[in-house]
Amino acid sequence: MSLEPARRPTLSTEVLGTLRRQITAGEWPVGTRIPPEPELMRQLQVARGTVREAVRALAHAGLLEVRQGDGTYVRATSELSGAVQRLYADQASTELLEVRAALEGQAAHLAATRATDKDLAALTATLERRAEAWTAKDFEGWLAADWEFHTRIVDAAGNALLAELYRNLAEPLRASMSEFWELPGFDGADPAGHEDLVAALRGRDPAAAARQADANINATAEWRGFAG
Template sequence: MSLEPVRRPSLSAEVIGRLRHRIASGDWPVGARIPTESELMEQLQVARGTLREAVRALAHAGLLDVRQGDGTYVRATSELSGAVKRLYGDSGQEHLLEVRQALDVQAARLAAARADDAALDALADILARRAAAWDARDFETWVAADWDFHAGVADAAGNPLLSELYRNLAAPLRASMAAFWDSPGFAGAAPAGHEDLLAALRAHDPSKAASQAGANITETLAWHTDSPA
């Protein structure tokens, strides 16, 4: 059986590609309203039907949110992060923490073997910022530093796919880190999974690093389970 001839990509596919690029590049950040339909038609030199087909496709993929009478907004920077947001909406905090544990443990294991001194020093600086923010009860700085540390460990793992996956989980993961800020007994400056993890990374001990990363989430899961609803 002969193969069908390769056909040129459709115009709507080209428009989808251009819109996706503007989203992924950050030109249109998450939460921003994209240009109006008439503006995009003029910029891209395409018909209304072609543009609407492209917008529908990106909305179905989770990148755009079409709000009737208001406009179209960026919902996510990639199909993966869009899918994660949809899934997270139906998942509980415990499920998310279990996923975090799997990712954090593997990232720590790999980072212990691969992280260089520059990456480790950068992680130390982040932890200093995190500790200072906790002492000052600076919520925004603490959440940002906590996220930067865990994302930094994922980057130090030297696996681009793992790092990309972790960063596409940014919104729900940051939410899980912030969820317990005001809860009585929550220790947001505890060294387990942070300073202790960094020590294991500096020792280039994959087993201990994995154990520390796992202990951090295990402790949070236990605390979450024991906390009153």
């Protein structure tokens, strides 16, 4: 059986790979504008058409967003995350919360037996920062701490694939919470639910941890008006 000669990737494919690595490594964070074409051409030592072809492919994959007259911005750090954002751009889908509930429930169940004392201490510290940010009316700080709390639980589950899937929901989930600051009666400093979840983890009770994670998602659904 003969083998076909190995083929070198095209220049545009190499440039695409370089840009993609910049994005996935976080060198260009989500929401930031990437260097303009002339700068990319200079750094990569390629022609304008090669840069445009690579950017076009990454935009089609959902990693970049080209804004006419403004520039090109990082939209997502993976193709899956970009696809989720395209599907749920309205930020108002029960399906997104249902998937989040499935992932967080399983993560809490696993973390109840796998979380270390260091994990539990970090979760408590994160909740303290969350409450402090809310009191200081620092919504970005509150949102960052809240998201960190949930991702720490997912990480404590000790399942790399579960963590990767969860992080691909990061941007649409964070965006869906952007309006919470204005909701009447919403108290982002209230530790109820979150502290109960940590207590279940400390008690090494997988069933209770999963139930509390589910209850937290249901509470979010009610605030967003999804329950019914």
